[in-house]
Amino acid sequence: MTYWLNAGVLLSSTGVTKLRAYQAWFTLMNRGNNIRDLDLNLGAIKGSINDACFLLLKRRNRLLTFFVLSLLGVNAAIPLIVGLSILQEDGVRYVTFQFNGTSDLPNSSLRQKNNDGQLKAIQKMVPWILDDDESHGQALKGTLVTPDSRSAYASNALPGGPRINGWFECQGWDNYTAAPPGENGWFIWFNETRFSALPSMSLAASMWVTNTARTQYVWVSNTTGLIPNATTTKDGGLDIAMCIHHLEMIPEEPRKAGVDYLTPTAPRISGCDSTDTNICVADSVNNAIVNWWGGTGAEFWDMACRGGVIGPIHPRTDEERYCPITQELWRQTTIAMLDGIIQTAPKSVSSVQALNARVVGLNLSRWWLNAIIPVATVAIYLVGLFYTCWLSQGHKTLKELNLEEVVRAAQTDHVHDLILTGQLKKAPIRYHSDVGFVDNTSRSTTAQMNRST
Numbered sequence: 001m002t003y004w005l006n007a008g009v010l011l012s013s014t015g016v017t018k019l020r021a022y023q024a025w026f027t028l029m030n031r032g033n034n035i036r037d038l039d040l041n042l043g044a045i046k047g048s049i050n051d052a053c054f055l056l057l058k059r060r061n062r063l064l065t066f067f068v069l070s071l072l073g074v075n076a077a078i079p080l081i082v083g084l085s086i087l088q089e090d091g092v093r094y095v096t097f098q099f100n101g102t103s104d105l106p107n108s109s110l111r112q113k114n115n116d117g118q119l120k121a122i123q124k125m126v127p128w129i130l131d132d133d134e135s136h137g138q139a140l141k142g143t144l145v146t147p148d149s150r151s152a153y154a155s156n157a158l159p160g161g162p163r164i165n166g167w168f169e170c171q172g173w174d175n176y177t178a179a180p181p182g183e184n185g186w187f188i189w190f191n192e193t194r195f196s197a198l199p200s201m202s203l204a205a206s207m208w209v210t211n212t213a214r215t216q217y218v219w220v221s222n223t224t225g226l227i228p229n230a231t232t233t234k235d236g237g238l239d240i241a242m243c244i245h246h247l248e249m250i251p252e253e254p255r256k257a258g259v260d261y262l263t264p265t266a267p268r269i270s271g272c273d274s275t276d277t278n279i280c281v282a283d284s285v286n287n288a289i290v291n292w293w294g295g296t297g298a299e300f301w302d303m304a305c306r307g308g309v310i311g312p313i314h315p316r317t318d319e320e321r322y323c324p325i326t327q328e329l330w331r332q333t334t335i336a337m338l339d340g341i342i343q344t345a346p347k348s349v350s351s352v353q354a355l356n357a358r359v360v361g362l363n364l365s366r367w368w369l370n371a372i373i374p375v376a377t378v379a380i381y382l383v384g385l386f387y388t389c390w391l392s393q394g395h396k397t398l399k400e401l402n403l404e405e406v407v408r409a410a411q412t413d414h415v416h417d418l419i420l421t422g423q424l425k426k427a428p429i430r431y432h433s434d435v436g437f438v439d440n441t442s443r444s445t446t447a448q449m450n451r452s453t
Contacts, residue, residue, distance in 0.1 A: 070380050081372050093359045097150045101351030102266045105341055108283040109271030110210060110296065118288045121340035125292075128336060129307040137343055142335035144264035144281070146342055154260040155357040161264035162249040162278055164285060166334035167327055170219070170243035172231030186238055188218060197300060199237050202321050203227075204300035207290055212274060213247045213282035215290060219325065220300060226324045243325075247286045247334055249278035263353045265342070285338045292337070309333040 106117030128136055139147045143159035151157050179185035179196070188195045190208050197204070197220045208216040219227045221239045230239035255261060272280035293312060294301045304315035305323030309332050315321035323329070 070376070077372075077376075081369055088360050091359050092356045094354050094356050095153070096352060096354045097148075097153075098350060098352050099146065099148055099150060100265070100347035100349060101263070102268055102349040103144070103146070103342060103345040103347050105267050105269045105281065105284045105345050106288055107271040108212075108269055108273075108280055108287055110287060110290075112271055117341070117345060118291045120344040121288050121337060122292045123340075124344050125309075125336050125340035126311075126313070128340075129309055129311060129313055132307040134308055136336060136339040139339040139343065140262065142338055144267060144342060145262045146265050146347065150262050150353060150355065154262060154355045156259045158259050158261055159264055160252065160261035162251050164247065164282065164334050164338045165250045166245065166247045166331045168243045168245040168325075168330055170227065170229045170241045170325075172229055173218075173240045173242045174231050176233065176240060186233060186240075188220070188240060190218065190242070193297070195300065197238055197240070201238070201300055201302065203303045203323065203325075205293065205303055206298055206300050207293070207296045208242070210287070210290055210296055212272075213279055213286050215245050215286060217243050217245060218300075219243055223322050226322060228325065245286075245330060247282035249282055258358065260355045260357075262355075263351065265347065266349070281338075285334055285341060288337050288341060289333065305329065307336075309336045 104117070106112075106121065107115050124137075127133070137147050138151060139145070140151055140157065140159045142164040144161055145151060145159045173188065173190075175190070176186050176188045176197075179187060184199060186197045188197055193208065195206055195218055199222055201220050201222055203219075203221045203223070203226055205217045205219050208218055210216075219230070219241045221227050221230070222237060224230075224232065224239055227239050227241045227243075230241040232239050267277055267281050267284075269277075269280040269284050272283055274280055274283070290296065293303075301312045303310050303323075304313050304320045306313055306315070306320055308329070310323065310325070310329050311333070
């Protein structure tokens with residue numbers, strides 16, 4: 001806005017400068033100015049600020065002074081006018097996004113172990129663990145919201161649905177027997193099921209019983225303190241515990257003002273025995289973890305901590321090899337698996353969601369302030385035009401300042417007679433067929449100039 005206002009002042013200044021040239025002509029013709037002001041007039045027309053100021057001081061022309069000061073004032077007022085015309089006000093901008101609103105989650109039936117959906121989720125999850133990537137592909141962690149343009153561009157985005165949560169309970173287990181001599185291990189019995197544990201197991205687990213969104217694990221470790229509430233063998237070589245791990249979807253929290261709650265995808269899950277969708281989601285995540293850890297009835301799997309989750313991955317440090325099983329570790333494992341499922345599950349059924357973003361906009365109620373500058377410049381130009389017409393005193397055609405005519409106008413008849421009679425030490429010269437005069441201090445110089453002309 002400032003740029004085009006400055007451009008307008010530049011154009012109006014050009015117009016006023018033209019008027020100044022007309023006025024110089026009429027003033028010289030009618031008010032008897034002498035040739036000494038010619039250089040100042042020419043300098044002012046060419047844009048010299050010093051010449052214009054000296055000319056105004058010598059001429060004491062109030063209206064011309066008003067022109068110059070007005071243009072300076074208009075130019076200085078531009079930032080002020082522009083600033084006053086800009087009012088900020090808070091507003092809300094709505095953006096509509098289209099997304100696939102239904103996700104086909106992996107089958108929850110244990111008879112469908114290692115199906116494509118579970119394997120894809122595991123493959124998605126493993127790079128996060130290996131790279132310690134806790135962003136999970138910019139997911140809204142542990143929710144059914146698919147990471148897409150909505151989650152990337154929403155302001156203060158939160159899920160509009162439930163979140164997954166997990167916890168476990170452990171108790172010691174003393175139903176074990178020593179292995180036959182030479183094997184240097186233990187047999188752990190759960191009812192009729194026997195698990196073999198070796199002294200090299202820094203941290204290992206195997207599934208015992210899997211129910212809907214709940215699994216019982218046999219945990220063993222050769223390091224005390226890694227498994228909560230564990231029983232230590234008589235020789236102190238192994239800690240044993242039976243833990244029940246739970247999964248559930250926590251209902252949505254009360255909504256807050258100024259937050260974009262993103263609509264979650266609707267889960268579609270086959271093989272679930274429950275009619276509650278949230279239970280089926282938790283069961284699908286649970287069975288994917290079961291398959292990742294080796295499945296029901298598998299041998300003990302060595303576990304390691306990496307990237308905030310626990311899984312059958314090769315440990316890189318002792319901290320990963322000897323990591324305590326905590327509630328937070330299990331919760332992060334369930335969150336990562338759900339994020340992997342949501343990002344790899346096939347999606348269908350188009351849905352639309354409108355997001356709002358709080359923005360600061362411009363209030364155009366003071367638009368009229370922007371008209372002050374154009375109106376002021378036009379008014380200055382009209383006043384200058386009127387003043388020029390007044391100076392013309394009946395001349396029909398406005399004329400710009402012309403060097404030849406100024407010289408001729410400044411040379412009055414009386415001055416011309418003085419020059420010709422020699423009373424005034426001036427030498428007449430010819431300037432483009434017009435007679436003018438210059439200073440001449442010697443007769444010889446005058447004679448030479450006369451001969452040259």
